[in-house]
Amino acid sequence: MLDGSDGPTAMKSQAVVVFSGGQDSTTALFWALDQFEEVLAISFQYGQRHAVELQQAERIAQKAGTPWRLIDLRGLLGDSALTDSSRDIDARHPRNTSLPASFVPGRNLLFLSVAGSYAYSHGIEDLVAGMCQADYSGYPDCRRSFIDVAEEALSAAMEPARFRIHTPIMDLDKGDTFKLASDLGVLDLILEETHTDYNGDRSMRHPWGYGQLDNEASRLRARGWDDFCQRYPDLVPAE
Numbered sequence: 001m002l003d004g005s006d007g008p009t010a011m012k013s014q015a016v017v018v019f020s021g022g023q024d025s026t027t028a029l030f031w032a033l034d035q036f037e038e039v040l041a042i043s044f045q046y047g048q049r050h051a052v053e054l055q056q057a058e059r060i061a062q063k064a065g066t067p068w069r070l071i072d073l074r075g076l077l078g079d080s081a082l083t084d085s086s087r088d089i090d091a092r093h094p095r096n097t098s099l100p101a102s103f104v105p106g107r108n109l110l111f112l113s114v115a116g117s118y119a120y121s122h123g124i125e126d127l128v129a130g131m132c133q134a135d136y137s138g139y140p141d142c143r144r145s146f147i148d149v150a151e152e153a154l155s156a157a158m159e160p161a162r163f164r165i166h167t168p169i170m171d172l173d174k175g176d177t178f179k180l181a182s183d184l185g186v187l188d189l190i191l192e193e194t195h196t197d198y199n200g201d202r203s204m205r206h207p208w209g210y211g212q213l214d215n216e217a218s219r220l221r222a223r224g225w226d227d228f229c230q231r232y233p234d235l236v237p238a239e
Helices: 023-035 052-064 107-121 144-157 174-183 187-193 216-231
Strands: 014-018 038-045 068-072 096-100 126-128 164-166
Touching (some): 023 052, 023 187, 038 107, 068 107, 174 187, 174 216
Parallel strands (some): 038 068
């Protein structure tokens, strides 16, 4: 079992993972598989322009031997370039220009609420998610302060349950997220199977994975791969 400050306070038998099929949530999934005896993965269809991530999520869950459920939330989230392909993905958000247009208002709040309800129905109090505040696009619902509030709210709403939301990559940049995947023995899977590109492009395989450098998700991933290669050259897979 890997050590880590974000590990469970006490070993629990089950956890529910909020799982998109992207680099971060897949790394969180395999962290959870290392920490818990049984893991359930749930993904969300919310009308995202890169819905190919859900195909990859199903493939990855099958490879991991993890029960997987897809929940349809279409029509509940919007006002984002991720749900409206006519918007420029690299523009600023019209309601808050400090955020990118890819920000989906309320997304992680809704995801964690549904995941908590799903977990409660299975007698589970541990949730795992791939939010990261160290290397992200400024989304307010990716900060640990939000996660702490969500944890308390879920627990208050579903007493006597006491939810724990584990965010194993919260303080890792993309380079060290690749390092964690290597430590977990799934770096090759991350590179080949995960999908992060906002435009859903899987036409070209790069050293860092699939996508094009025409959106910030792929640019961030490419920069993170460069950082990983510079910091940990001995861990870089041979071409």
